[in-house]
Amino acid sequence: MNHSTEHPLHETLLHDALHAHVRESGGAAGAGLAGLADEALRVARRRQRLARAGVGLVAAALVTTAWVAAADSAPPRAHVVQPATGDGTGKATPISLLPVTSSVEHACPEGSGGYTEPATATQPASCVHADRARGMTDVRVASAKAEKSTADGTWQVEVTLGPADRTRFAALTGSLAEAPLPRNEFAIIIDGELWGTPYVASAITGGRFEIVGAHVGDLTGATAHDLALRLDPGR
Known part of the structure; x- marks a missing residue:
């Protein structure tokens, strides 16, 4: 089964064909086949949503990992302690x-x-x-x-x-x-x-x-x- 993020074309075509058959022949058996087709399409679409979510999570994880790697590979910076300014209120000392x-x-x-x-x-x-x-x-x-x-x-x-x-x-x-x-x-x-x-x-x-x-x-x-x-x- 194709697990790509594209529409599940195979399941969609099967679903449409079965529903067309039900409309032509009618009967309980046809209705049962239509129900199976609907369930198959729901499963396929759920799989599609999960696949998309999985791709998004992997992408987010890759971005985060890349950011951490970039931060870890950066040269160490000296810890600079700024002296207190003014009188503690941000105003200049007279x-x-x-x-x-x-x-x-x-x-x-x-x-x-x-x-x-x-x-x-x-x-x-x-x-x-x-x-x-x-x-x-x-x-x-x-x-x-x-x-x-x-x-x-x-x-x-x-x-x-x-x-x-x-x-x-x-x-x-x-x-x-x-x-x-x-x-x-x-x-x-x-x-x-x-x-x-x-x-x-x-x-x-x-x-x-x-x-x-x-x-x-x-x-x-x-x-x-x-x-x-x-x-x-x-x-």
């Missing part, structure tokens, strides 16, 4: 840019309101105080990206301010440019921590500056990318 008012060589006493610049192998810790009233507080930057410095190969985060903050930043840095050290510096504060105190030689009108850490070379590739994502989760 940054404050504050004029430095003083810097003394010791860690800040608790409750002094200053920001401690940690010690290095060549210099002691410093306590930096800044003026929040004159500074720019809780600024959300337009963009931030981690990159290596072309000058010395150290990691940094390049920050770009939006148009309104760019104007304010130009005015702030312009007012610091003529002051003596350390009052020609501005403190970069993120989440209450000091991330640098760059000095200003003239007004910064492009709205762009770099974060290198409290000291040049503090940032690694991982910490630079982490900081960039915190400041600019939309990247």
